[in-house]
Amino acid sequence: MSKKKANLKDIDLDQHAGEHSHDDGHNHSSPESTSKFKTYIPAIFSFVLLIVGITLDYFDVPFFDKWVRIVWYVVAYVPVGFPVLTEGWNSIKKGDFFTEFLLMSIATLGAFAIGEYPEGVAVMLFYAVGELFQQAAVNRAKGNIKALLDVRPNEAIVSRDGDYTSVNPESVEIGEKIQVRVGEKVPLDGILLSDKGSFNTAALTGESKPDTVQKGAAVYAGSINLDGVIEIETTKEFKDSSIARILDMVQNATARKSKTELFIRKFARIYTPIVVFLAIGLTFVPYLFVEDYIFSDWLYRALIFLVISCPCALVISIPLGYFGGLGAASRNGILFKGASFLDAMTKVNTVVMDKTGTVTKGVFKIKKIENISAFAKAEFMKYIMAMEEQSTHPIARAIMEYRTEGSEFKATDVSEIAGKGLKGSVNGKIVLVGNKALMTSNQITVPAETDSIVESIVMVAIEGSFAGYVTIADELKEDAHEAIKAIRDSGISKIIMLSGDKDSITQQVAKELGIDWAKGGLLPEDKLKEVEKLKEQIGVTVAFIGDGINDAPVIATSNVGIAMGGLGSDVTIETADIIIQNDQPSKIAQAIKIGRSTRRIVWQNIAFAFGVKIIVLILGAGGLATMWEAVFADVGVAMLAILNAVRLQKMKWD
Known part of the structure; x- marks a missing residue:
């Protein structure tokens, strides 16, 4: 493949990153639509001339004589053929002789040389249509990943010298305060300084449900602020932000080829020159063995052989299949x-x-409160909370989330006993809060039933007597x-x-x-x-x-x-x-399904492409297939393979 073709198959996301980084926020759909239409004009022009030419041939119109006919088909050929001929010539100048451009050029020019003008135009036309079809499929396949680039923040409103200034996010330093208005993207990772905020994090997590965070919580670049003006203190530079890392991973993903892709690329480089030499042999070798050898007949068979042999279906559909898998996965987080x-x-x-x-969520919650003391449940919990207020342990934080009515108790003389728990005084009473080892070391009798408790357990003793316990568990x-x-x-x-x-x-x-x-x-x-x-x-x-x-x-x-x-x-x-x-373990099965579906579609395309080509190659070599069958074996198979690959974008993975 040529350099240009390789770039197309690799999908150059850096180019699109540049396009989006200069977005001015205006609607450019009309010029873009016009540009897309212009790309189809050469193929439409050639198609119209080809159909008219075939019609004139069929009705044997008098004015459509030899030279008019040649000029007509040449004019039909140039719009779709000239770009391919140019690419083939440029590849040859760079030392890359055996490309699909060369195959199509030889086949179509050869068809003209033996007077098969409509077939020469048709082969190049359908090849050009196949390329356009492929480009449309590629654009569709990369749509989900390209959407990530749309969330790249392009400005940050930063507080400097007592005023807010709009700057490029890449110029903001760690520790600076930025402001994000409603509907704007968070430009850098940071800590929320406002009381609370609500964010759309779909670009980061694939989760459409708004995420509400409280003051002091982490906020990630690429999130969209949904509710009120907020302030954030940055914790990372833009290049290290969450959205920048994700974009980098996605772009790098397109460059890391599978073994199948790498094999097909190497195969195409070996396969193409073999096909060229076989076509040459098919043209001249029969002269040595066939009595009524006619050069133009065997050249025609060789040209058919070249068209059929073009590896377009493989070199297009396989990378597209994998890219479709990457896009489908990205869309699902x-x-x-x-x-x-x-x-x-x-x-x-x-x-x-x-x-x-x-x-599990990794967040501890109180699962059970067992109070056997003389105190009411709320008062019992106040003794525990007064003690745990002195600790930063995750279990302590879970206990502190418990809500009680009335005045809070205060603990004094609290000491931590390593590996056991806390000892202190609450409202003049000696309180122990910890594990069984803490209780037994202070001669507190613990009920035997606690030995069978699986969850993390916090035991409580008040004034030398076992008062109860609280079990803490992580939620699924x-x-x-x-x-x-x-x-x-x-x-x-x-x-x-x-x-x-x-x-x-x-x-x-x-x-x-x-x-x-x-x-x-x-x-x-x-x-x-x-x-x-x-x-x-x-x-x-x-x-x-x-x-x-x-x-x-x-x-x-x-x-x-x-x-x-x-x-x-x-x-x-x-x-x-x-x-x-998005932290959902159910996505693991989706990842397996996407991987398997991608591989299945890739191998379907490989088997289909080789199967059809081998059949038509045999028919072509035996003189039983025309250039029209060759067109189907090349462009038709490529189109069907592309359609098969595009299916990945429409599959449901839930």
Whole structure:
């Protein structure tokens, strides 16, 4: 393939990034539509002349004699043929002799040389139409990814010298205060300074539901402010912002080719010169063996052979198929870092996942309050909250979310006992809040029933007597059950959970979700060892799904690494092969489906293209196929393959 063609197949997103970065906000649909129409004018002109010429030939119109006929078809040929001839000549000057441009040029000029003018025009016309059809399909395929570029913020209103100034987001430094008005895009990652904000994060997460955040929460570049003027303190430069990272990943994804794509490209470079030499042989070798050899007949067969052999269907539809898969995934909030990972996902048969933040929300909530003290439940909780107010532990934060009426209690003389809990005074009473070890070390008798509790438990003693306990549990994500079922339905043979949380909780979650095997109480290096053991087994291909920095080593080691919540951990983003943008584990099954559908469509196109070409090649070599069959075997097959690839954009993955 020539350089120009290669660029077209690769889809140059940088060009589109530049186009959008200079968007002035006005509607340019009319000039764009005019430009699109102009691209079809040469093909329309040639088509009209071809149809009129064939009609004049059919009715044997007198004025349509030899020279008029030649000039007529030459005029019909030039609009669609000249660009191809030019590309072929430019390729030859660069030392790239064997391209589809050369094949089409030889075939059509050869048809003119032996007087088959309508067929020469038709071959080039349908080739040009195929190219236009391909370009339209490419534009459609990249539409979902190109939409990401539309959310690239092009200005930031920053507070400088006591006034707000509009500047390029790339010039804003970390720690500066920016203002975002209603309907505007957040230009940089930051912390919300206003009391609250509501954002459309669809471009980042694929989730259309507005996201409401409170003061002090993280806000990401590319989100759209939905409610009131807000202020944000920037925490990252634009080049490191969430939207910039996503755009970079998407653009790089188009450059990372699958093994199938790379093979087809190498194959086309070997295949094309072989076809040219076979065509030459088909023209001249029969002279040695055929008694009534007619040069023009065998040249015609060779020209048919060249047209049929053009590898357009393969070099167009296969990259388009993979790009369609990447676009479909992106539209659903799944970022593949390259076409190679679409292929890799099809081979996964064992899914290993973390628990906290992957199938659970990673947010602790009070599950049960057991009060056996003489105090009312609300008062009992006030004693606990007064103590936990002194702690920053996640469990303490969960307890502090409990709402009570009346005045708050204050704790004094609070001391933390490492690995056990807290001891202090509340309203003049000695209060212990912690685990069983804290109770037993202070000679507090603990009910035996607490030994069977799986969840994290906070025990309370007031004035030397056991007063009750609170159980804390992480909540399952809303789609956790659906996700495990969908993964299993997709044909995954084994689902495993590896967690750093205590084993009893891990086993309970695994049982509730129907996971095959689980193990808890693991350090990051323990998870790594478990995954390495799995990979050593013959025929096992592992995908690991995690959500944080501690999962990065395992994600890197697994055959396919998947990061949940791509906006959270920079390390995980860099390490993972696939990013699930909206934290939904159900997207894992979608990623598997998209990968398999992409690969299936690619191989359908390969089989169809080769099958039809081989049949028509044999017929052409035997003189049983005309140039019209050759056109179908080349352009027709390419069009059908493109239509097949475009199906990926219309499929439902829910």
